[in-house]
Amino acid sequence: MLVARRGRAYIGDEQRLESAMTKITYVTSQGERIETEGENGSTVMETAIMNAVPGIVAECGGACTCATCHVYVDEDWREAVGGPSMMEEDMLDFAFDVKDNSRLSCQIKVRAELDGLVVHVPTRQG
Numbered sequence: 001m002l003v004a005r006r007g008r009a010y011i012g013d014e015q016r017l018e019s020a021m022t023k024i025t026y027v028t029s030q031g032e033r034i035e036t037e038g039e040n041g042s043t044v045m046e047t048a049i050m051n052a053v054p055g056i057v058a059e060c061g062g063a064c065t066c067a068t069c070h071v072y073v074d075e076d077w078r079e080a081v082g083g084p085s086m087m088e089e090d091m092l093d094f095a096f097d098v099k100d101n102s103r104l105s106c107q108i109k110v111r112a113e114l115d116g117l118v119v120h121v122p123t124r125q126g
């Protein structure tokens with residue numbers, strides 16, 4: 001028997017059959033940890049906006065044309081997240097204090113392999 005609970009589907013004794021949600025933690029520039037669940041297929045930026053994460057502005061709404069959704073991917077997650085596309089790299093030139101682990105959060109798709117992802121919010125955008 002399938003039982004839907006909090007965006008997840010379970011079978012029998014609650015063994016997870018399929019997860020539609022992925023845990024993402026945002027660490028603000030003040031060190032506050034905001035734990036969220038993002039819907040798979042959405043983006044890390046959209047999850048931040050849905051959860052009112054301070055410091056993620058996302059002026060362009062995810063079109064990769066503003067760089068105000070800049071985050072630092074936690075070192076433990078860099079490989080799983082991967083690097084930016086050429087278009088994203090060009091846009092990162094407009095972000096504040098860019099580092100090797102900088103990404104635009106609107107370009108990171110939420111997916112099951114990123115369950116537990118940690119990203120850090122810069123002190124300011126743009």
Ligand code: FES
Nearest residue numbers: 062064066067106
């Ligand atoms: Fe504008 Fe990500 S929301 S570049």
